[in-house]
Amino acid sequence: MKAVVNRIIPFSSVDGPGNRTAVFFQGCNIDCKYCHNPETRGICRNCGACVDVCPTGALSYREEGGICYDGTACVQCDACIHVCPHDSSPRTQEMTPEEVYERVKRQIPFIRGISVSGGECMLQPDFLKQLFSLVRADGLTTLIDSNGTIPFWEYPGLMEVTDGVMLDIKAFDAAEHRNVTGVSNETILANAVYLAKHAKLYEVRVVVVPGLYDAERSVKEMGAFLVPYRKTHDFRIKLIAFRPMGVRKQYAGYRVPDAAYLNRLAELLRDLGFRDIMIT
Amino acid sequence: MRDISMERVEETRKNILSIIKSPSLTHEQKLTNLANQADSLMEVLDLPEGLDELLNQSIDTKCICDLAEGHAPVRPRYIVPDYAKFMKEGCSFLQLAPPTDLSEALNHLLIFYKHVPSVTNYPVYVGQLDELLEPFMDTVDEATAKKLIRMFMVHMDRTILDSFSHANIGPEATRAGRILLEVEAELEHAVPNITLKYEEGVTDDDFALEAVRCALHSAKPSFANHRMFSGELTERYVIASCYNGLPLGGGSYTLCRLVLGNIAKRASGIADFKENQLPYVLDIMARYMDARIRFEVEESGFFENHFLAKEGFIRRDRFSAMFGLVGLAECVNLLLEKEGMTGRFGHDEKANDLGVEIMDQIKAFNDHHENPYCEVTGGHFLLHAQVGLAEDENVSPGTRIPIGEEPEELIDQLMVLNRFHKYFPSGTGDIFPIDLTVHRNPEFVLDIVKGAFRKDLRYLSFYSSDSDVIRVTGYLVKRSEMEKLDAGMAVLQNTTGLGLGASKNGHILERKVR
Incomplete structure (x- = not known):
């Protein structure tokens, strides 16, 4: 079993509680306008557009076809991903769960767990299940960062080895959600309920993008929808300010929300009874 | 004479x-x-032959450095009084009866500090403050306690004009310890330096997280591996000055340092370094330290006449001495270069292995060298990874990886450090500026501390990359004060000048942010 891995960050402070190794999988099934790592969306088609722009010769053509990436020559200038016509990256790697686990193991005992993200990591549920089983045997915790478009209830085996999910709710209104991401949010909201009921909802993430959708209304309605589930299991709501870093040129013009606006959104959630609200 | x-x-x-x-x-x-x-x-010192040629040289050639201790030591370099004894018994020389409430306890300590000598003329150790103050916490309400402790900390910052001054807390959580952390997070002072003696399972997570939050505001406390230090120096140890592990109720007579990079310059290659140059310099430095110690103990009269010794706040037989070194990185890199080999310290296994071999040789030398006045540490000096001087250029502190050459990933840096921290019971440490986002996830830092201490790292310091108070090499300065001094204005604390020198020569503002 193999999956395409975009990168592995040995120590991450922003992908769940404590210090975690974050594994980013390649490939996504939706198209968020504000995506800040669009190079994780597509799968490389070996077109070679990146080879010509690499300033250090870290990229070349393989004799047998395909692109060869030499990590030691790479200076992380990102020229390759900027020119990629398929929202992909030549720096990805096909790996087995065992190979990913080897890269996680190095960080023991400095980490408390791993987080998998993407792209959309739930496109590889069987891979995740196998990786999580290996990682859990070492006493580490496992978190999934997901856009929620794949129904978690269809993967009870994976859920058994998953400690929690960080779930995006990119807009509460279905039409607005479609405008932001290209897809509806029915499954996402059903996932939120399912995960909350099973005490697997670690965090709900909301990216606030003034001008793209009505965040105030969305947060208010989402809060009212989620608040009953706090009784079974408390979870965090993270309000994330849009930032233009990494965003594709045609979508980079949105405004960064100010602190006052974010605080007002947090206040709406507090009024509903939420206690663990983080602005970032 | x-x-x-x-x-x-x-x-x-x-x-x-x-x-x-x-x-x-x-x-x-x-x-x-x-x-x-x-x-x-x-x-007046009985100097070993050959010392002058190794000691009295410019910074790019000197092989031994005595860190401005002078020609006739009038007191030990670092003095670590037993303040608990003072709290219990008072002091007859200072005409102080034992304190009876928190105000008296704090006032007593402030008086006592003004009479604790050291190489800086300020106390390098100001006590295990949580333990000293906890018995008095019931004498006042919480708000008053916080106000008094706040005034006490302000008083220290404005009168101990040198940040080579260290308070200790932990490993157990206490009310006094929590208030100290709260107050320091608010004050953002450079003085005193603070260390949390940390042991997983003994120190509560919530107390340790308070310490992390405080460190992200004020660059302190640092975290000391309590299990390691108490294993080597017993529970009666303290962290003083920069990060020096020393016996409580004693201290260190002297600290001299080997400048390893300059010793490597004398060598034709690795074999010459190991067989001739290093043993030659080790021997001379040890005998120089012996001479300094002999004068302090046998001739200076300090231990016979100073009230700290006469009243038992310190004891001569609780003193040891610190055998220091700097520039292992430069030494290893130069030796490899002389051998025509590639590889950099901190990055290549071969280079790191050579570093370990050099440390093993220094440790073996120290384990065999005996000094009659270091009974408390088995008759031997304690190895010390010295943090550098403001004027050091191209000399990395102790066994640190040079600033600008830190491995891309912190895990890789930690896995190098864990090969070197174990050699230094009298102190070593590494410093990490931490990205702002960690303010929201202090558990990130605590996880690293826990893992590091399981891996036998000894001492870690963190500060937030946007903080005004920052750690220079071991001591703290305020960026805002350095800017004033750089603009020609007078500033209160002596260490601000050292920090400014180190920021220009030692690139301390350019550390890799984690």
């Missing part, structure tokens, strides 16, 4: 006059410098 030349006397007189007339020194700094000039005329 040996004669000196009239030329040297005349030279010294000129120095004295220029100190007297200096527009940029405070009165206290003038007194300290005048005393150093007087001391420089003395020739």
Whole structure:
């Protein structure tokens, strides 16, 4: 079993509680306008557009076809991903769960767990299940960062080895959600309920993008929808300010929300009874 | 006492006059410098042959450095009084009965600090503050306690004019300890330095997380591996000055350091370094330290006459000495270069292995060298990874990886450090500026501390990349104060000047942010 891995960050402070190794999988099934790592969306088609722009010769053509990436020559200038016509990256790697686990193991005992993200990591549920089983045997915790478009209830085996999910709710209104991401949010909201009921909802993430959708209304309605589930299991709501870093040129013009606006959104959630609200 | 030349006397007189007339020194700094000039005329130590050629050289060639201790030591370099004894029994020389409530306890300590000498003329250790204050916490309500402790910390910052001054807390959580952390997070002071003695399972997570939050505001406390230090120095140890592990109720007579990179310059290759150059310098430095210690103990009269010794706040037989070193990275890199080999310290296994071999050799030497006055540490000195001087250029502190060459990933840096921290019971440490986002996830730092200490790292410091208070090499300064000094304004604390020098020569503002 193999999956395409975009990168592995040995120590991450922003992908769940404590210090975690974050594994980013390649490939996504939706198209968020504000995506800040669009190079994780597509799968490389070996077109070679990146080879010509690499300033250090870290990229070349393989004799047998395909692109060869030499990590030691790479200076992380990102020229390759900027020119990629398929929202992909030549720096990805096909790996087995065992190979990913080897890269996680190095960080023991400095980490408390791993987080998998993407792209959309739930496109590889069987891979995740196998990786999580290996990682859990070492006493580490496992978190999934997901856009929620794949129904978690269809993967009870994976859920058994998953400690929690960080779930995006990119807009509460279905039409607005479609405008932001290209897809509806029915499954996402059903996932939120399912995960909350099973005490697997670690965090709900909301990216606030003034001008793209009505965040105030969305947060208010989402809060009212989620608040009953706090009784079974408390979870965090993270309000994330849009930032233009990494965003594709045609979508980079949105405004960064100010602190006052974010605080007002947090206040709406507090009024509903939420206690663990983080602005970032 | 040996004669000196009239030329040297005349030279010294000129120095004295220029100190007297200096527009940029405070009165206290003038007194300290005048005393150093007087001391420089003395020739009373029985110096080993060959020392002069290794010691009295410019920074790019000297192989031994005595860190401005002077020619005739009038007191041990680092003094670590047993403040708990003072709290319990009072002090007859200072005419103080034991304190009965929190106000008295704090006032007593502030008085006592003014009478604790050291190489800086300020106390390098101000006590295990949580333990000292906890018995008095019931004498006042919480708000009053916080106000009093706040005033106490402000008083220290404005009167101990040197951040080589260290308070300890932990490993257990206490009310006093929590208030100290709260107050320090608010004050963002450079003085005193604070260390949390941390042991997983003994120190509560929530207390340790308070410490992390405080560190992200004020660059302290640092985290000391309590399990390691107490295993080597018993529970009666303290962290003093920069990060020096020392016996409580004693201290260190002296600290000299090997400049390993410069010793490597004398060598033709690795074999010559190991077989000839290093053993030669090790021997001379050890005998130089012996001579300093002999004078302090047998001739200076300090231990017979100072009230700290007479009343038992310190004991001569609780003193040891610190055998220091700097520049292992430069040493390893230069030796590999001389052998025509590639590889950099901190990055290549071969280079790191050579570093370990050099450390093993220094440790073996120290384990065999005996000094009759270091009974408390088995008759041997304690190895110390010295943090550097403001004027050091191209000399990395202790066994640190040079700033600008840190491995891309923190895990890789930690896995190098864990090969070197174990050698230094009298102190080593590494410093990490931490990205702002960690303010929201202090558990990130605590996880790293836990893992590091399981892997036998000894001492770690963190500060937030946007913080005003920052850790220079071991001590703390405020960026805002360095800017004032750089603009030609007078500043209160002596260490601000050292920090400014280190930021220019040692690139301390360019550390890799984690």
